[in-house]
Amino acid sequence: MKQDYNVDAAGFYGVFGGAFVPEMLYPNVEELQNSYLTILQEKSFQKELQQLLEDYVGRPTPLYFAKRLSAHYGAKIYLKREDLCHTGAHKINNALGQILLAKKLNKTRIIAETGAGQHGVATATACALMGIECCIYMGAKDVERQAPNVARMKMLGATIIPVESGSKTLKDATNEAIRDWINNPVDTHYIIGSVVGPHPYPDMVARFQAIISKEIKNQLKGDPSHVIACIGGGSNAIGAFYHYLSNKAVQLVGVEAAGQGIHTAKTAATLTLGTQGIIHACMTTLLQDKDGQIIEPHSISAGLDYPGIGPQHAHLHQTKRVNYHSVTDQEALNAALFLSKNEGIIPALESAHALAYLNKMEIKPTDKIVINLSGRGDKDLETLTKNLL
Amino acid sequence: MQLKEIFKNRKEPILNIYFTAGYPALESMPIILNSLEQAGVDMVEIGMPYSDPLSDGPTIQKSSAIALKNGISTSIIFEQLAKCESKIPKIMMGYFNAVLQFGVEKFCEKCQQNNIQGVILPDLPIPVYQEHYQTTFEKYGIAPIFLVTPETSEERIRYIDACSTAFIYAVSTSSTTGAGTGIQSAAAYLQKLQTMQLNNPILIGFNIGSKADFDFASQYAAGGIIGSAFIKQLENSTTLENDIQKFIKNIRPKN
Ligand SMILES: Cc1ncc(COP(=O)(O)O)c(C=O)c1O
Numbered sequence: 001m002k003q004d005y006n007v008d009a010a011g012f013y014g015v016f017g018g019a020f021v022p023e024m025l026y027p028n029v030e031e032l033q034n035s036y037l038t039i040l041q042e043k044s045f046q047k048e049l050q051q052l053l054e055d056y057v058g059r060p061t062p063l064y065f066a067k068r069l070s071a072h073y074g075a076k077i078y079l080k081r082e083d084l085c086h087t088g089a090h091k092i093n094n095a096l097g098q099i100l101l102a103k104k105l106n107k108t109r110i111i112a113e114t115g116a117g118q119h120g121v122a123t124a125t126a127c128a129l130m131g132i133e134c135c136i137y138m139g140a141k142d143v144e145r146q147a148p149n150v151a152r153m154k155m156l157g158a159t160i161i162p163v164e165s166g167s168k169t170l171k172d173a174t175n176e177a178i179r180d181w182i183n184n185p186v187d188t189h190y191i192i193g194s195v196v197g198p199h200p201y202p203d204m205v206a207r208f209q210a211i212i213s214k215e216i217k218n219q220l221k222g223d224p225s226h227v228i229a230c231i232g233g234g235s236n237a238i239g240a241f242y243h244y245l246s247n248k249a250v251q252l253v254g255v256e257a258a259g260q261g262i263h264t265a266k267t268a269a270t271l272t273l274g275t276q277g278i279i280h281a282c283m284t285t286l287l288q289d290k291d292g293q294i295i296e297p298h299s300i301s302a303g304l305d306y307p308g309i310g311p312q313h314a315h316l317h318q319t320k321r322v323n324y325h326s327v328t329d330q331e332a333l334n335a336a337l338f339l340s341k342n343e344g345i346i347p348a349l350e351s352a353h354a355l356a357y358l359n360k361m362e363i364k365p366t367d368k369i370v371i372n373l374s375g376r377g378d379k380d381l382e383t384l385t386k387n388l389l
Numbered sequence: 390m391q392l393k394e395i396f397k398n399r400k401e402p403i404l405n406i407y408f409t410a411g412y413p414a415l416e417s418m419p420i421i422l423n424s425l426e427q428a429g430v431d432m433v434e435i436g437m438p439y440s441d442p443l444s445d446g447p448t449i450q451k452s453s454a455i456a457l458k459n460g461i462s463t464s465i466i467f468e469q470l471a472k473c474e475s476k477i478p479k480i481m482m483g484y485f486n487a488v489l490q491f492g493v494e495k496f497c498e499k500c501q502q503n504n505i506q507g508v509i510l511p512d513l514p515i516p517v518y519q520e521h522y523q524t525t526f527e528k529y530g531i532a533p534i535f536l537v538t539p540e541t542s543e544e545r546i547r548y549i550d551a552c553s554t555a556f557i558y559a560v561s562t563s564s565t566t567g568a569g570t571g572i573q574s575a576a577a578y579l580q581k582l583q584t585m586q587l588n589n590p591i592l593i594g595f596n597i598g599s600k601a602d603f604d605f606a607s608q609y610a611a612g613g614i615i616g617s618a619f620i621k622q623l624e625n626s627t628t629l630e631n632d633i634q635k636f637i638k639n640i641r642p643k644n
Pocket residue numbers: 089090115116117118119193194195230231232233234235236237302303304348350351374375376
């Protein structure tokens with residue numbers, strides 16, 4: 001039986017997904033639901049996006065054979081270099097796709113949430129490129145720990161609104177962006193930064209990030225044995241998995257942030273510890289207490305510090321198509337240092353979670369492992385040096 | 390009194406007051422209910438605090454966070470209601486996830502036991518309600534209350550009217566709660582609603598904070614709902630009873 005891992009006509013992946021939005025957002029979400037596939041399939045849209053991805057982002061990004069890493073682990077290890085994208089992470093693939101969509105919908109104002117600041121920078125970049133007003137919501141704690149990205153967004157002309165509610169991180173920034181959209185329903189498009197939120201966002205963002213696995217397929221001879229990616233909301237992971245989902249010969253691995261450990265309260269390991277419920281207008285798995293109140297997560301990496309996960313991942317977890325694991329703050333830090341010293345690449349703390357999983361898996365000499373290096377570590381230098389040097 | 394009768398028998402505009410359960414103190418709800426009943430309020434909307442209230446502005450975000458810190462939960466709300474003597478007609482408002490985790494059937498059963506006649510869950514889509522929960526709501530006699538906004542199309546307003554059984558909650562402006570912009574700018578939209586001759590009566594909510602706002606809303610609908618402005622009144626209150634009497638007197642001087 002062929003299993004379908006993609007979204008159904010009602011916006012669900014099995015029991016997960018949907019659009020649990022208040023009536024105030026119904027027209028906005030409905031407009032997107034009714035138009036996104038048509039717009040994404042328009043020749044002119046595809047041509048413009050393709051051109052930008054090549055000339056502006058620098059795609060295709062290399063698939064780099066990591067010789068010293070391979071020797072160390074005793075297998076063939078490849079890094080998909082999303083860190084070499086303009087702005088330093090995969091987030092730009094989605095931001096450019098959505099800004100072109102927003103233009104087609106005649107929107108004149110863009111809002112976005114950001115955790116690590118990578119999606120904020122990508123969105124501010126896309127807005128500067130198109131000359132559109134841009135407003136970025138960012139948790140006050142993240143404004144502090146990702147200062148370089150805050151400065152970049154300011155340079156790019158975006159307004160940054162620090163969010164003081166809740167845990168002052170990505171979840172709360174997303175809440176505030178959704179509230180902004182409720183208050184500005186006509187002229188504003190909300191560029192969500194991951195495969196989360198109400199339908200059609202998880203599917204739309206997945207389609208924009210699917211270019212990652214499309215390129216890997218072209219760049220790698222034969223199938224990889226494993227594709228490994230870190231998971232915050234899950235967009236770089238879905239992008240890296242997308243064209244392999246129906247190929248069961250390829251093992252897909254998602255790596256969540258365990259924070260200080262899955263047996264502590266300071267964790268963001270959603271699929272390991274979470275239960276089914278609703279967050280940011282979609283049915284998925286999330287960290288919540290028995291009353292359904294959302295639990296504040298923890299990760300040293302701002303981009304993974306999120307109590308939910310995209311609904312498609314919840315479905316891929318339930319159907320066991322993808323294996324999900326978690327690594328701690330410390331394991332990620334060590335992996336970041338290891339890659340820096342052995343390959344001359346300083347990874348984002350998010351991506352370091354995917355790298356750290358190499359120490360936890362059983363590796364065979366015949367394995368061909370692709371790791372999605374979702375971003376670079378410039379933004380994390382302060383955290384990295386404070387903890388490692 | 391049943392919701393239907395309240396709307397049928399009304400002699401003056403219906404005043405519906407929203408408050409957050411567990412705020413300002415864990416045990417405030419019984420006092421608030423009694424005071425509102427004595428002040429002649431027609432019905433109340435009990436807010437179930439949620440950690441991430443997406444449709445709410447700063448005032449209700451804050452009251453919800455404090456209530457949760459005070460230790461309120463869905464089960465405690467029902468425990469308090471069971472002990473409460475006030476007979477004032479009640480509906481409940483909250484976010485769907487909290488009800489989902491409590492158990493929808495158990496929730497409806499508790500509502501019935503405690504004389505809760507209607508429930509507003511703004512983030513529960515109508516098709517999901519109809520497919521999974523309508524029979525349960527009907528079994529326990531709980532009316533689902535749906536929202537319309539200035540951006541809701543006429544076709545969809547008619548659809549929402551057809552799905553409703555008690556009243557329609559008309560959000561006055563495209564905003565989160567407590568935007569404080571007043572509702573005078575909503576005249577054209579409210580007039581449109583009025584001339585549509587819907588089957589269900591309408592209560593207007595969001596941004597009603599003063600007597601002027603309430604009177605304005607009442608021209609177009611069966612009445613209005615006051616939330617954030619009432620919560621603000623409780624914020625610095627030392628005697629809830631007095632402050633509530635005073636607040637309601639301001640809205641409805643003749644009672
Ligand atoms: C470099 C990098 N990787 C990963 C993520 C996590 O997001 P996602 O799981 O959607 O890829 C972020 C988010 O900020 C990021 O900046």
